[in-house]
Structure formats: structure tokens, C-alpha cells
Amino acid sequence: MNVRPHSLIDSVDADGTFASAFAASPTPMVLADAQREDHPIVWANAAFLALTGYDWEDIAGRNCRMLQGPLTDSDTVARIGEALAKGAPFEAELVNYRKDGSWFWNGLTLSPVRDANGTVTHYYSAQADMTGKRNLEVAMTHANQDLGRQVAEQTADLRAALEQKTALLHEVDHRVKNNLQVISSLMLLKARRTPEGEARDALNGMAERISALSTVHRMLYSAGDVTRFNFREFADEFVGDLVAGIDGDRTVVNASIDSMAVSAAMAAPLALMLHELATNAVRHAFPNDRAGRIGITAQRRDDALHMTIEDDGIGLSAGPPNPAGFGRSLVEMVVRQLRGTIAWSETNPGTRVAIRVPLDAVSLRDATADPVEEAPQWEK
Structure with a gap:
């Protein structure tokens, strides 16, 4: 009514x-x-x-x-x-x-x-x-709160899992580094007890390569982000060790390395490339106490690493034959497996090696999938 x-x-x-x-x-x-x-x-x-x-x-x-x-x-x-x-x-x-x-x-x-x-x-x-609307708002609020709690719980679980994974990767890198150091030491010990010649040189060369890989894992172990590797830090340490072992008055090494983070999977291949090219230049570019300079540059351009190693030494063609060496083949194999390119050239005087590797390159594949070619005469 x-x-x-x-x-x-x-x-x-x-x-x-x-x-x-x-x-x-x-x-x-x-x-x-x-x-x-x-x-x-x-x-x-x-x-x-x-x-x-x-x-x-x-x-x-x-x-x-x-x-x-x-x-x-x-x-x-x-x-x-x-x-x-x-x-x-x-x-x-x-x-x-x-x-x-x-x-x-x-x-x-x-x-x-x-x-x-x-x-x-x-x-x-x-x-x-408005009761239905209010009840829906309350239900949505409760649902959002429940969702927020679930997200927080899952985030906490993921964070804990990530922390465990990070700790595990740190531990793996630490153990790998220790094992590589032991192997390197054993090879050096064996080299000292081996008569001079190709066998001793081969043992010393492999010990140095293993030591470079050990340095990589030590840096990964000490880094906060185990998925990334600071190439400049490794290069600075490597060049420092390289310079410390040569006569600085006779051989000058200049390095210009950009700070760049690369995936941890690329750390070992890049370390091997730098080690092989730089040590080969030091050992073979300046025979008979010849003086010279070595330049090492690494820059990031167009999402790729551009690295050059050049010297003013005797050049590729003038190097003495060394059938037992395989450094150049190793470098070329690594570059291919990282989907990169490499160019060798004579600079009269000297040698220049230019490498381009995409920074999203895949990790190093099994070496048996890409057989090593016969080594050129100059390699160590």
C-alpha cells in the first residue's frame, strides 16, 4: 500500500x-x-x-x-x-x-x-x-587476500629453491675449481719429471689451460649471480698473470676490455679463446729475444663480443713448424660452437686475429661432435 x-x-x-x-x-x-x-x-x-x-x-x-x-x-x-x-x-x-x-x-x-x-x-x-554487490566485493577481497597469500607462499618457495640452487651452483663451481687445480698441479708435477721435449711442453700447455678454466670457476663461485660471468674481470686477471711471467722491457702487452656480463655457459669457451691466442702470441711472435707489442681488445657491439688479439711479431707464415700443436684448431672449434666468426690476417709485421661471438651464444658442445682439424705449423 x-x-x-x-x-x-x-x-x-x-x-x-x-x-x-x-x-x-x-x-x-x-x-x-x-x-x-x-x-x-x-x-x-x-x-x-x-x-x-x-x-x-x-x-x-x-x-x-x-x-x-x-x-x-x-x-x-x-x-x-x-x-x-x-x-x-x-x-x-x-x-x-x-x-x-x-x-x-x-x-x-x-x-x-x-x-x-x-x-x-x-x-x-x-x-x-546492494547486499549482493557488497557480498561480491567481500568475496573478491577474500579471494584476493587468499591469492596474495598463495603468491607470497609460492614466491617464498621459489626464492628458497633459487637460493638452494644458487648455493648448489656455488658449491659445484667451488669443487670444480678445486679439482681443476689438483689436476693442473698433477700435470705440472708430471711435466717437471718429464724430459724436455714435446711431452713436457704438452703437459705444461694443458696445465695452463686447466688453470684458466679453474680461474673461471673460482670467479663464478665468488660472484653473486652464478648465471653471469664478468669477462673483463677474468681478462684483467689473466693479462696480469701473463705480464707477470714475461720480460716487460722486451714484450709489452696492452689490453682494453669492456665490462660485460656473459652467460656462465660461455665463460669457459671465452677463457680458452683468450688464453690460447694471448699465450701463443707471447711464445711464438717474438723469437730470438725479439722485442714487440701485443694488443688485446674486447668490446660489446650489436649484442656481440668483438675481440681482437694482434702483435707486431714475425707473422703466421714465418713461424716454425710444430706438428704437435693444436691451439689454433681449438680456438676455431670454440668459435664455431659459439656461432661466431674468426678471421686470421698478416699485418706485416705481425698477426691479427678478429673474433665476433654473439652474446646469446649456446654453451660449448661436446668436442667429439666437431672433430679438431689438423693443427697449423706454428701452434703450441
Whole structure:
């Protein structure tokens, strides 16, 4: 049941069209008299009665605060009072109660109705049951919280697994480094007890190569990121050791190495390349106490490592034959397996080796998959 609105509405709705439309609207609506004490309800439509469970006789002449209860937010109620006192519109969602005591979230809109003089004579209010929306929001909040907890737990598990993997890789590199050092020491010991000749030279050469690989694993072990290798740090240490073992007044080594991180899988191949080319230049470019210079550069350009090793020595063609050597073949094999390119050239005087290797190159494959070619005459 509902009653006709106040005569103010009747005066602009002589044929009852608006009143009939409001009465039949599915949107709960109520009208309160702003000029009477406590703003009593003077009209409500059937949708409002259905929402609240009240009959018209239960609410006629009463204030809408009858819908409030224990869960109704007092701050929102206070803001409603302030809006009414100012004659201002107001919107909010708050908990209201039905006649049977059940509560629901009420989406409330208050609109002042003014007369020709601008005086607020009534307050019109539209309602909406927002309980489903609120329940969905709560469910989504809980779901997001559960998801957040699951993500946090999985992240913690992944972090722990990564830490374990990192610790394992550190341990592997540490053990490999120790084992390589032992092997290198054994080979050097055997070399000292081997008569001078090709066998001793071969043992010393292999010991040096193994020592270079040991240095790589030591650096990987000490690095914070076991998946990346700082090529410049290795090159600086290698060149320092190389210079320390030669006569600096006779042979000058200049190195310019850019700081660049490469994948750990590329560390050993790059170390072998640098070791072979630099040590070959030191040992074979300047025979008979010839003085000279060696230049080593490594730069990152176009996502690739560009490395050159050049000297002003006797050149490739003038080198003495050495059928037992395989350094050049080793370098060329490594470059191919890293999908790179290598160019050897005579510079008159001297030799220049230019290498380009993509920095996303795959790791070194099994050497048996790419047989070593016959070594050139000059190699050690």
C-alpha cells in the first residue's frame, strides 16, 4: 500500500502520471516532509515496502531512521543529518534493517525537493539493495587476500629453491675449481719429471689451460649471480698473470676490455679463446729475444663480443713448424660452437686475429661432435 505524495507534487502532476509512474517503479522510493518535525515519511511505493518488509501503516509518519540498527555506521548517519540540515543532496551505502530484523546494504540517494522560493519542502529518497554487490566485493577481497597469500607462499618457495640452487651452483663451481687445480698441479708435477721435449711442453700447455678454466670457476663461485660471468674481470686477471711471467722491457702487452656480463655457459669457451691466442702470441711472435707489442681488445657491439688479439711479431707464415700443436684448431672449434666468426690476417709485421661471438651464444658442445682439424705449423 502507498499514499499519494504531498500536494506540492500533486500541483505539478494534476493527472497523476508521475505519481503512478513512481508508485509502479521497481526502484524503492520514499518521500519525507522536510517542513514537519523529524521529517516524517509521507509516501512510499510498493518496491520500498517489499524491500523493507513493512506495511504502509508501519512506516507512515515515522522517520527513516527506523531502518537503522546495530551495524549501521554512525559516521554515515551523522553525514546524513548534516546534509539534511544544509538542504543538500547525499549518497551513501549503509546497513539498514527490515521489519523481520534481517539486515541489508542500502544504496541510499537523498534529493531535496524545493518550492518556487527555493525552500526545501520534502526529501525524496531512492533505495537499492546492494547486499549482493557488497557480498561480491567481500568475496573478491577474500579471494584476493587468499591469492596474495598463495603468491607470497609460492614466491617464498621459489626464492628458497633459487637460493638452494644458487648455493648448489656455488658449491659445484667451488669443487670444480678445486679439482681443476689438483689436476693442473698433477700435470705440472708430471711435466717437471718429464724430459724436455714435446711431452713436457704438452703437459705444461694443458696445465695452463686447466688453470684458466679453474680461474673461471673460482670467479663464478665468488660472484653473486652464478648465471653471469664478468669477462673483463677474468681478462684483467689473466693479462696480469701473463705480464707477470714475461720480460716487460722486451714484450709489452696492452689490453682494453669492456665490462660485460656473459652467460656462465660461455665463460669457459671465452677463457680458452683468450688464453690460447694471448699465450701463443707471447711464445711464438717474438723469437730470438725479439722485442714487440701485443694488443688485446674486447668490446660489446650489436649484442656481440668483438675481440681482437694482434702483435707486431714475425707473422703466421714465418713461424716454425710444430706438428704437435693444436691451439689454433681449438680456438676455431670454440668459435664455431659459439656461432661466431674468426678471421686470421698478416699485418706485416705481425698477426691479427678478429673474433665476433654473439652474446646469446649456446654453451660449448661436446668436442667429439666437431672433430679438431689438423693443427697449423706454428701452434703450441
